[in-house]
Amino acid sequence: MYSSQLLKGTFQTIILKVLSEHKRMYGYEITQKVKALSNNEIVVTEGSLYPILHKMDEMGWVTAERVTIGNRTRRYYSLTRSGSNSLKLKIDEFERFVNTMKDIFNPSPA
Template sequence: MYSSQLLKGTYQTVILKLLNENKRMYGYEISQRVKEESNGEIQLPEGSLYPILHKMTEEGFLKMEKVHIGRRVRRYYSITTTGSSEAVVRMEELNRFMTTMKLLMQPNTGTV
């Protein structure tokens, strides 16, 4: 598993990517998908997930729909048009960042 500090800046991008690929998802489903797709390397704890989902909803990237299932209320999140555009921008930015980090992490050969 990776440190929470390393992951903090990527959670929103990961959530946008998942919701861009899926019609709608509820919180637990999102956290489980992250865990599955990262082979257990990344876990998105509830204490981090729900504040992020609420913030992204306030920012207009997501919309939330309450669905009553028996006595329970499940909150489903889906991506908005604005969120889809933001997902593309953030995924491109994250890919550029990872490429830059790979360059920085290469061994220094001592030549200039």
């Protein structure tokens, strides 16, 4: 499992990415999905997930939809157009970041 220090800046990208591959997801589902995809290496805690979801809702990257499930209401989140644009930028940025990191760790002979 990676340290939370390391993961902090990537949660947003991870959540956006997971959402982009599904029509709509609810919070619990997202945490489970991330866990499965990362082989239990990355755990998005509730404490990180929900503030991020609500913030993205606020920014218009995701929209929430209320559905009654049994005796409670479930909020399904789905990606908006501006959300998928942001995701592209984020992935681009992250790939550049990884490349830069590689450059730093394996400097090519000058």
